Amino acid sequence: ETGVTQTPRHLVMGMTNKKSLKCEQHLGHNAMYWYKQSAKKPLELMFVYNFKEQTENNSVPSRFSPECPNSSHLFLHLHTLQPEDSALYLCASSQVGTGQYYNEQFFGPGTRLTVL
Amino acid sequence: AQSVTQLDSQVPVFEEAPVELRCNYSSSVSVYLFWYVQYPNQGLQLLLKYLSGSTLVKGINGFEAEFNKSQTSFHLRKPSVHISDTAEYFCAVVIRNAGNMLTFGGGTRLMVKP
Numbered sequence: 001e002t003g004v005t006q007t008p009r010h011l012v013m014g015m016t017n018k019k020s021l022k023c024e025q026h027l028g029h030n031a032m033y034w035y036k037q038s039a040k041k042p043l044e045l046m047f048v049y050n051f052k053e054q055t056e057n058n059s060v061p062s063r064f065s066p067e068c069p070n071s072s073h074l075f076l077h078l079h080t081l082q083p084e085d086s087a088l089y090l091c092a093s094s095q096v097g098t099g100q101y102y103n104e105q106f107f108g109p110g111t112r113l114t115v116l
Numbered sequence: 117a118q119s120v121t122q123l124d125s126q127v128p129v130f131e132e133a134p135v136e137l138r139c140n141y142s143s144s145v146s147v148y149l150f151w152y153v154q155y156p157n158q159g160l161q162l163l164l165k166y167l168s169g170s171t172l173v174k175g176i177n178g179f180e181a182e183f184n185k186s187q188t189s190f191h192l193r194k195p196s197v198h199i200s201d202t203a204e205y206f207c208a209v210v211i212r213n214a215g216n217m218l219t220f221g222g223g224t225r226l227m228v229k230p
Contacts, residue, residue: 004159006159031216040222041222042220042221042223043160043206043218043223045218048216048217056217090159092159092160102148102165102167102210102216103216104162105216107159107161108159109157109158109159110158110159
């Protein structure tokens, strides 16, 4: 596997279900991100993890719970979601560190989530 | 806070015609600028970026963009498009020397017709 992978690619769940999205990066990066892409809305940054520590939570509801067990893996745990949470969830990774004025983010293919 | 506006949600164009996708940004501080492309059922791929230096930047697949500081614009252009360029294009900014947080525009769907 190369780059950033996400599983599953498609997920349909009911409002009472609990599910998890998985992201894995094979690039040796130390930062990972979750984005939400809804129809007719700009991409929204949800969470950022630098060196496995959460450094950004962009006012995301608590029904979304991220987990970053190591610098290569990122999870998004979902519970009691609403139909308006249906969207494409994208994961990205980058290398961050002192002296780097910008480091490109590499994106995975996304998980298409439908909440019934 | 910074913001990005992509003025056209959809741009239809015939194959081999030129195209320009417009992007304007608003920020009280200096930014880096990016264009990403998203093909159907795929993630985002970086097309090109402006960090410093020449205001005309060239990217992959024959695309280029020009940074215009006075007009706060970063329009994307291609002189001759192909059917395979059909995709969603996103303009994005990052505040200089302030981390890696991308702020995206709403996207422009480029539809290339035969």
